Amino acid sequence: MRYKKSELSVDQIVGASIRVLARQGYARTSLMDIAKEVGMSKGAVHYHFPTKEALMSEVLTTACDAVADRTRAAWTEGDRPEASIRSSLQELWSVRAELSDEAKVVADLLAQALHDRQLRAPLAEYYRFAVSQVDEHLTSHLDKLGLKPKVDPHLLPRLLHGLLDGLLMQRIVDPEAVKDEDVINALEVLALSLFELVPNTPDPQ
Amino acid sequence: MRYKKSELSVDQIVGASIRVLARQGYARTSLMDIAKEVGMSKGAVHYHFPTKEALMSEVLTTACDAVADRTRAAWTEGDRPEASIRSSLQELWSVRAELSDEAKVVADLLAQALHDRQLRAPLAEYYRFAVSQVDEHLTSHLDKLGLKPKVDPHLLPRLLHGLLDGLLMQRIVDPEAVKDEDVINALEVLALSLFELVPNTPDPQ
Amino acid sequence: MRYKKSELSVDQIVGASIRVLARQGYARTSLMDIAKEVGMSKGAVHYHFPTKEALMSEVLTTACDAVADRTRAAWTEGDRPEASIRSSLQELWSVRAELSDEAKVVADLLAQALHDRQLRAPLAEYYRFAVSQVDEHLTSHLDKLGLKPKVDPHLLPRLLHGLLDGLLMQRIVDPEAVKDEDVINALEVLALSLFELVPNTPDPQ
Amino acid sequence: MRYKKSELSVDQIVGASIRVLARQGYARTSLMDIAKEVGMSKGAVHYHFPTKEALMSEVLTTACDAVADRTRAAWTEGDRPEASIRSSLQELWSVRAELSDEAKVVADLLAQALHDRQLRAPLAEYYRFAVSQVDEHLTSHLDKLGLKPKVDPHLLPRLLHGLLDGLLMQRIVDPEAVKDEDVINALEVLALSLFELVPNTPDPQ
DNA sequence: TATGAATGAGCCTTCATTCAT
């Protein structure tokens, strides 16, 4: 068997953890809950992860990866850059707005990270990845379109993702207040507002 | 004094709760920790708040109020609207960037609200207040300056606060990545980018 | 109430601990067992003793004190020194031979002390007390009788108690092999053998 | 080699157990610790010893044998009986005072034996062996020298070993209190004190 | 109004043991 049984169990445990955490939140999730969800004994969970912390760290990494994957997909889908910005933004919002289990877990553990240093590493990496994606696809594309950013380009993706995450939090608290359509529209306006046309640059490159 | 003895104790408990929550986070804070911080017995805390949830709800309301107060102050300081936008934004960011105890508590309980409906009300109200402030001061001011928002004006404050909260989260996770100055600059650019000049409005006022 | 309720509970817990430890030994005794024996909840035991270690430390101190009390009584009973040596030795052996709960606990925790430094202090003090008793009563009495010890007088009580404890261990392992009578006889012979008559010292005192 | 593969493993496990027990004590030693020390899996340990008790029983037997071997050596070394008593006693003390792994294990499991009948057999046999050694070498030798024991000769070795074990316990608890030199001196005085010269017995045997 | 004592459920973790491979 390519996939050793242990690896399979580990994956099942991590998967179940994400489901339970999304449902109940970190503070209300016990290893017993997770064990029940996988259909294993508590002992089995501890066999694969020595401590709850170790499991949570792995879970967070996995959840971040999942969100990052959708982020990557958001940017790589389109062929014609101009047209695809909107759909990319839409997808980025969807990842959050749908409140997928993984996105919930990331949001939840993000708050834990305020007081648990160990959780910060995967999150920092996730943000850096998200930044690199925007850098690569949005910033450079707009560059080709003869648009120049009005703010430090390195900050730009941080602004974008910050905005998305912040809006997500408002939506969690008050779902009525933040409509999908409005968000997408606003995002597009915003994204474009941050660039200005650089007219007489024929971009000989 | 306007306070009844009991009200004084209630305030002390809430104050201590905010300090402890800021220090340790919701998941790691027990009523015992809070009782120690106020210098009361656990029983006394329960005398004033029947359950932990009730206390947390009150704590969140108080913390939101405190942040809202600083938000209000941020907008009312200036006399000359044009010049004060930057300082207002700066103040809004400072409330978060300084990571005051109250701001930490709001962030922490925000995550709890994901799974605890009861906590959502104070947060929703807080956001609505923040929205009203921006509406009142920024949107209307810019209106007077002959600037027209490019997005639904009601969404505008949500975007602003969303962005601020989102950037805060990134800063918690990776303090190096989000510099104060850059944030302020970007905010200003952004705020202004969302409006466009409406030329032939002589604004007779 | 002179005796606060808490003190009473503490005493009950320590008492129950001694009974359970005597019955089951340290390695097989859980806090649950102790809680059942006192008729309290596990939580109540933890309310009075923050950790199992803290409880065990207190238990050992109490058990040592109990044995020390009987040791003290052993030496102070007699009026006529010459005649009472035998009865004192007998009593010292009885403390052990009867295998009172306290004596068992001391023996059990003594072995734990091999690997748990924290338990050594009460035991060291117990031995020092035992030494002082022998010093005070046996050594000085024999001195008055014109007998001079053949070994360093300070070591003498250590030899006596060492012998008693060592014989106890053999008896635990193989009860048939160590008869009470023989032990007492041997002890007396031994005790006297360690002194020699110093003839021409009229001891004018 | 005389060993079957399996016997070799058994020996390795027992050896490792003695090392770990000496280091951590019975109450703190798990089969996992032992398995790690041998470099086997927990399963393998269970393959050779069905239960922990069975292993401990074997371990105790082995440890007792090791101590017994040194005891035997202590007595058989010398050629000239009179002179060698001191060196024999010294060796008997050294076995304990050095706190060899085996001696520690014997002391530790001795306490377990208080509550675990199964462990008593090997210890009882060990004591009986120790007794026989003293009988054979000390008692008979002294007999040849015209010395008559003042106490039941059968008890004599029990007294000797009891004393040694008891002093060891005191030394564990309070290392400063029991000096090697003093112990040896005292032992010699004691050993000789227990005999009296029987002058006109030419030993016709 | 406040305390100290106690409860009981639940938590993370450890561990001897079993078993398929």
Place this chain on the structure above:
DNA sequence: AATGAATGAAGGCTCATTCAT
């Protein structure tokens, strides 16, 4: 003969909650 995975019963400890005083 040995391993790795898994079990399930405790074990020590935490904690929100209750209650007599």
